[in-house]
Amino acid sequence: MIIKTFDFIVIGGGSAGYAAARTFCEDGGKVAVVDGGDELSGLCILRGCMPSKTLIYSAEVLHLAKQGQVFGFEKRSLQAEMAVMQKRKRNIISEFADYRTGQLQDGRFSLFRAKAKFTGENSVELEDGTILRANKFLISTGSKISMPPVPGLDRVLFKTSDDVLDLSEVPEEVIVLGGGIVACELAQFLSRVGARVTILQRSNHILKEFPQAASTCIHEKFTEEGITVKTGVSIENLDQVDEQTIRVNYLHDGEKNSLETKFLFHALGRSPAVDNLNLEGIGVDLAESGHIETNPFQQTSVSHIYAAGDCAGPHEIVHVAIRQGETAAMHALGQKPEPLCYDHLLGVVFTDPQVASIGLLPEELDKRGIEYLSADYPFDDHGKSILMEAKHGYVAVHADKTTGVVLGAECVGKDAGELIHTLSIAVSLKATVHQLAKADWYHPTLSEIWTYPIEDLAELISSSA
Numbered sequence: 001m002i003i004k005t006f007d008f009i010v011i012g013g014g015s016a017g018y019a020a021a022r023t024f025c026e027d028g029g030k031v032a033v034v035d036g037g038d039e040l041s042g043l044c045i046l047r048g049c050m051p052s053k054t055l056i057y058s059a060e061v062l063h064l065a066k067q068g069q070v071f072g073f074e075k076r077s078l079q080a081e082m083a084v085m086q087k088r089k090r091n092i093i094s095e096f097a098d099y100r101t102g103q104l105q106d107g108r109f110s111l112f113r114a115k116a117k118f119t120g121e122n123s124v125e126l127e128d129g130t131i132l133r134a135n136k137f138l139i140s141t142g143s144k145i146s147m148p149p150v151p152g153l154d155r156v157l158f159k160t161s162d163d164v165l166d167l168s169e170v171p172e173e174v175i176v177l178g179g180g181i182v183a184c185e186l187a188q189f190l191s192r193v194g195a196r197v198t199i200l201q202r203s204n205h206i207l208k209e210f211p212q213a214a215s216t217c218i219h220e221k222f223t224e225e226g227i228t229v230k231t232g233v234s235i236e237n238l239d240q241v242d243e244q245t246i247r248v249n250y251l252h253d254g255e256k257n258s259l260e261t262k263f264l265f266h267a268l269g270r271s272p273a274v275d276n277l278n279l280e281g282i283g284v285d286l287a288e289s290g291h292i293e294t295n296p297f298q299q300t301s302v303s304h305i306y307a308a309g310d311c312a313g314p315h316e317i318v319h320v321a322i323r324q325g326e327t328a329a330m331h332a333l334g335q336k337p338e339p340l341c342y343d344h345l346l347g348v349v350f351t352d353p354q355v356a357s358i359g360l361l362p363e364e365l366d367k368r369g370i371e372y373l374s375a376d377y378p379f380d381d382h383g384k385s386i387l388m389e390a391k392h393g394y395v396a397v398h399a400d401k402t403t404g405v406v407l408g409a410e411c412v413g414k415d416a417g418e419l420i421h422t423l424s425i426a427v428s429l430k431a432t433v434h435q436l437a438k439a440d441w442y443h444p445t446l447s448e449i450w451t452y453p454i455e456d457l458a459e460l461i462s463s464s465a
């Protein structure tokens with residue numbers, strides 16, 4: 001039996017795992033990364049952020065080109081060529097993946113290409129029987145498609161985001177189960193490349209984690225683009241009618257309905273990939289959500305075993321996974337990292353218009369009893385967005401009622417994912433609306449729209465202070 005010993009073993013070499021390994025070895029520690037995936041690089045690069053945003057951007061360009069007459073071009077019939085879009089995506093993704101794989105193999109760590117499971121609090125076993133031992137561990141095994149208790153889901157041939165991102169041709173019609181971030185982003189992509197799309201969502205609004213106003217904007221834009229959005233839907237059951245066809249029986253507005261589709265896109269979310277690690281055997285606790293329970297330094301219930309990224313939650317996004325991985329490694333090194341805190345949480349949805357938020361929004365501020373004032377401004381009354389024909393959406397700023405410190409902000413609009421960063425810096429630096437009002441804002445830009453709510457709040461707060 002081969003036994004190897006390290007200071008720090010990272011199980012899973014995606015965004016969280018790579019960040020942790022890099023951080024730990026910068027201090028001279030002996031690190032092993034174990035990854036059992038068919039390909040190296042993690043979800044973000046292979047089947048998440050990067051391929052989805054590459055294709056979504058292609059679809060946005062196509063959508064804009066189809067609006068040619070509005071901007072003064074001749075009318076041409078344009079359509080998506082999936083083979084070309086996919087080739088572009090593959091080229092881009094393979095470069096990112098080669099780069100990350102190179103980083104994992106450049107000799108800073110020992111890399112093992114195998115699945116690992118714990119055999120004790122200080123040892124893991126690889127598939128070939130090799131035993132790796134260490135004083136400290138990080139679990140960063142990511143997530144997998146969830147299987148919520150929708151009757152019949154386990155008996156039908158559904159598609160996932162992996163299938164949507166690898167489409168070789170455009171399906172005629174698609175039913176999307178779910179109205180979360182991935183569901184909305186890819187539903188609009190599918191519609192813009194030519195599919196007839198119906199979203200079936202259980203809650204009363206899509207993007208339910210975002211403010212109602214944001215959800216309403218996206219719902220309206222989707223409807224305008226020809227996407228059917230049904231909310232408040234209860235799926236009764238799913239049936240595989242024949243090799244290709246799935247019937248969806250559901251209740252909507254108290255009525256029984258049924259739809260048939262050859263492309264059922266299961267976008268009901270992902271769950272932590274923690275099976276087969278023997279976590280129970282070594283006493284690592286899971287939360288009710290199935291995530292590995294951690295403290296703000298990412299320590300699990302077994303204090304020398306850390307967890308980071310999608311398997312730990314609570315927010316399955318890349319910059320959080322990286323921050324958690326770095327924090328875990330610094331803490332394992334005996335340094336004193338800042339504890340994780342999600343009061344500055346940044347969120348972006350890559351629909352068009354995009355949805356973005358930073359910090360604490362009214363629902364949370366009310367829950368915490370924080371006194372605040374809000375101001376907003378619509379894009380349909382803003383110079384740059386009007387000349388860009390990008391009139392959907394709004395910006396809103398929430399500031400402490402007495403001090404004017406910016407606590408949170410929302411943006412729904414063209415490039416909201418870029419625009420929100422100005423306010424993200426303000427929230428992180430605890431800047432006040434008065435300080436932001438003194439900054440230079442170039443005209444005419446989309447960013448300049450922030451000056452309206454900022455100046456309104458600066459006036460209100462100085463006069464009420």
Ligand SMILES: Cc1cc2nc3c(=O)[nH]c(=O)nc-3n(C[C@H](O)[C@H](O)[C@H](O)COP(=O)(O)OP(=O)(O)OC[C@H]3O[C@@H](n4cnc5c(N)ncnc54)[C@H](O)[C@@H]3O)c2cc1C
Nearest residue numbers: 012014015016036037042043044048116142309310316318
């Ligand atoms: C379609 C889609 C779009 C997305 N878009 C965005 C976006 O725009 N922005 C954003 O911030 N986030 C986005 N996300 C989420 C983001 O991709 C994830 O939050 C992030 O990649 C998680 O990183 P991770 O390190 O936790 O896990 P992963 O990157 O999944 O890494 C886990 C690694 O662990 C390995 N592994 C698993 N089990 C074992 C085992 N037992 N032994 C050894 N190795 C193991 C796997 O092979 C894998 O390489 C998107 C996700 C999806 C699905």
